Amino acid sequence: MPDVNRGNRPLSPHLTIYRPQITSISSILTRITGNALLLSALLVVWWLLAAATSPSAFALADGILTSIFGKLVLVLSLWGLCYHLLAGLRHLYWDTGGSMEIVWAEKLGWACVIGSVVLTAICVAIIWGIA
């Protein structure tokens, strides 16, 4: 393609120059939570493998996950999971073509942020009740 000029073209301004908005924040949070949940998923796999291995291996993994720091990581993971779930449902809804207007995108963004905190609190309460 010798006729395509690849140099000296103006670049579109990128993320850093824009004022943060609920649409952009709720989008990037989806990506951050989704990728950060790797840590949580690996902790769960480690805990399961430890349980399948021996009582001493389980004692170590379970001890770390139920320590104060472990619980903090797990509750943050739960929030990340709740947020990513709601944001994922938003994407599935958008894929049907619904609520693409900016005003609705902003409302759904706030719904994901606020809803994830509420959902986390409900889940913690339920798990506390069962366990």
Added chain:
Amino acid sequence: MAYLTDRKRAEGLGSAKEGTHHHWLMMVSSASLAVLTPFFLFTFAPMLGKPHADVVAYFGQPFPAIITALMIAATFMHFKNGVQALIEDYVHGVARKIAIIGTICLSYVAAATGLFAIARMAL
């Protein structure tokens, strides 16, 4: 130069027709995870901090074993495809290929490890 048509200039660019399939895989895995997540959460979380023998006996039952196995498989396949999109956005060249291969390998290793653990307790 002026004789090249617009179509000729556009051919070979773009996502090699794989974007639609990738998006479909994300839709399927996210829809299944939306259903699996609450089931997994309320089977897995209450077992944290329980005695080892109780945990092994619990995951030896069909329902917790199947839910946890499905959650592990669906999670890591969703993760594999999702992280690939992240890498494609921010990493370029050889590093991109290495990062994607590494992510795919990590996803399968983690999924296989989790499924092995469940199988060992369930069987």
